[in-house]
Amino acid sequence: MDKKFLVQAQDLSFERSGRIIFSSVNLYLEEKQIIFIKGKNGSGKTSLLRCLAGFTPITSGKILWYDNEVLPAFYSEEPLVAWLGHLDAIKGSLTVKDNLLFFAKIWSVKLNILNKCIKKLSFEKFMNFPASWLSAGEKRRLSLLRLSFCPAKVWILDEPSTFLDSDNREILINIMNTHLKNKGAIVCATHDDLKIPNALELTL
Amino acid sequence: MTFIFISLGLWYGLFNSPPDYQQGETVRIMYVHVPAAWMAMMVYLSMTIMSIFALVWRHPLADILSKCSAPIGASFTLIALVTGSIWGKPTWGTWWVWDARLTSVFILFLIYMGHITLVRSFEDEYKGARAGAILTLIGAFNLPIIKFSVDWWNTLHQPASVIKLDGPAIHIDMMIPLILMALGFLFFYFSFLLINVQTELNNRKLKKLFIQSFSKKN
Amino acid sequence: MKKFYRLILRDIHLVIKGSSDAGAALLFYLLAIIMFPLSSGTESTLLISIAGGAIWVAALFSSLLSLDRLFRSDFEDGSLEQLVLSGISLETIVISKCFAHWLTNGLPIVILSPILALIIGLDFSYWWILCLTLLLGTPSLTLIGATPAALSCAIGKGGVLTALIILPLMLPVLILGSGAITAEISGLGGFGHIYALAAILPLSLLAVPFLASKALRLGWE
Secondary structure, three states, rough: OOOOOOEEEEEEEEEEEEEEEEEEEEEEEOOOOEEEEEEOOOOOOOHHHHHHHOOOOOOOEEEEOOOOOOOOOOOOOOOEEEEEEOOOOOOOOOEEEHHHHHHHHHOOOOOHHHHHHHOOOOOHOOOOOOOOHHOOHOOOOOOOHHHHHHOOOOOEEEEEOOOOHHHHHHHHHHHHHHHOOOOOEEEEEEOOOOOOOOEEEEEE | OOOHHHHHHHHHHHHHHOOOOEEEEEEEHHHHHHHHHHHHHHHHHHHHHHHHHHHHHOOOOHHHHHHHHHHHHHHHHHHHHHHHHHHHHHHHEEEEEOHHHHHHHHHHHHHHHHHHHHOOOOOHHHHHHHHHHHHHHHHHHHHHHHHHHHHHOOOOOOOOOOOOOOOOOOHHHHHHHHHHHHHHHHHHHHHHHHHHHHHHHHHHHHHHHHHHHHHOOO | HHHHHHHHHHHHHHHHOOHHHHHHHHHHHHHHHHHHHHHHHOOOOHHHHHHHHHHHHHHHHHHHHOOOOOOOOHHHHOOHHHHHHHOOOOOHHHHHHHHHHHHHHHHHHHHHHHHHHHHHOOHHHHHHHHHHHHHHHHHHHHHHHHHHHHHHHHHHOHHHHHHHHHHHHHHHHHHHHHHHHHHEEEEEHHHHHHHHHHHHHHHHHHHHHHHHHHHHHHHOO
């Protein structure tokens, strides 16, 4: 029986300003699987993730999402991927509640699921404050919260443990494991050593 | 080729064509002004087409062609504006007037200059060339305004006499040098475009080699 | 469609609650118009002849000021990426942002203009054509400026360069808009200009989302 791949990347190479960032990269992501992308600074981890999502066009190779050549950055039906990059995407001028509600509404997430996630990350006390009052670590936790209720099956995480203290790291590992248990899949670029069982590694 | 056409055109224009009964010898400026104006618009039109190619099909050469055409087009526009102004002084009594055609050609010049500035403000030339393509397409609306400006508005500038629906309205003796000059300018454009494109490609190759040698050393 | 409404609401919310850009741009509009009577002394005849144009120039500069930051904040904090990955097309985002911009910049300009026409000495019986030209023209100004605003995200810095690019593109709208007023006052009838203004709007509505999206994607490359 053919294993169903959520994401397939075949022989990818990426060039920028004449510099070859990576070449001959292959990646096959299945359900309940996590792939860690490792490599030195500047080895192209972020570029690979952005290429997978479709923000940056690859120089050569093929990327398939659910056997389709349409990449998430071009797909306008529903979220194909939950993205956690370097940027938080939190609007400081809105309240924490408004920030979260907006995404919950456009992702068609039921309110009880949202509230469950808020409770899980103990964010209830922050709800009515303007998001600009949060510290960097708290903002990072907020984007983790948003990640946790995103209905997409695939997660792409770029250095998710930056700005997180040890407690929050535990939370991160917890939600990653929960997601994998719920038949999700993760591609994660990290320097950190996140202890998750049965992880595959890809080094650039 | 360019040299031949331009010299032929100039010779014809200066010696063989009859002086216009109303304007005397000054009409000969037309032989530079009109082809320059034609080229100014034609270059932009070709840039527009190349930009469409660059954006829709991502053809690698298309946005380079568009980027390199811009300075040439800008020069032609400037020549057209300046020669037109010189011609206007003895015939209309004024160096400049803000009528529809002059204004829209001036806008074209500004768009060219904006394009050149935009493309060169990117550190990454590939991005710069693509940004130029996008800008070209927005400014493309200006072209029909220029062409039809003399028909839509009452303008000081004379209405179209060559490219009209019922055939050209000027004498063949004047047409010939005009066409010759136009062809001359056209070949000028092609030759300069090729030079520019080659320079651009060489620059990119050099940069690539430099970067690669640098990273190899590490 | 529901997503679109939520998006627009959010964008309007952001403009109002966010940095005081919107208010600043409108204040600038007022100040710019006041500068005209102040600088030309009490010569009312001179002022009346340029009144229509002056209001248009002020409107242009006012939208120019706030256009630069149209996409920048969402682009720079990663919200744009999240929105696109949430299944909202970039074209929709562009339209939503333009609409929010027009509601908070163009529309107030239109509403304020009759009052300002009084200040600047425009014959009050012509307020209707002033409003009409501004009503048709300000959305086009927003749309035309959106693509250079998107390009400025790709460059990384905006400011003078964006203004340099936007201005020549906005000039035809300016010429048509103030031309309509002048023509109407001198009895020639401004409706030709108005039809032309009305034609620019759907054309830009078609072309700009596509081009601005390309520019934003260029910023991501």
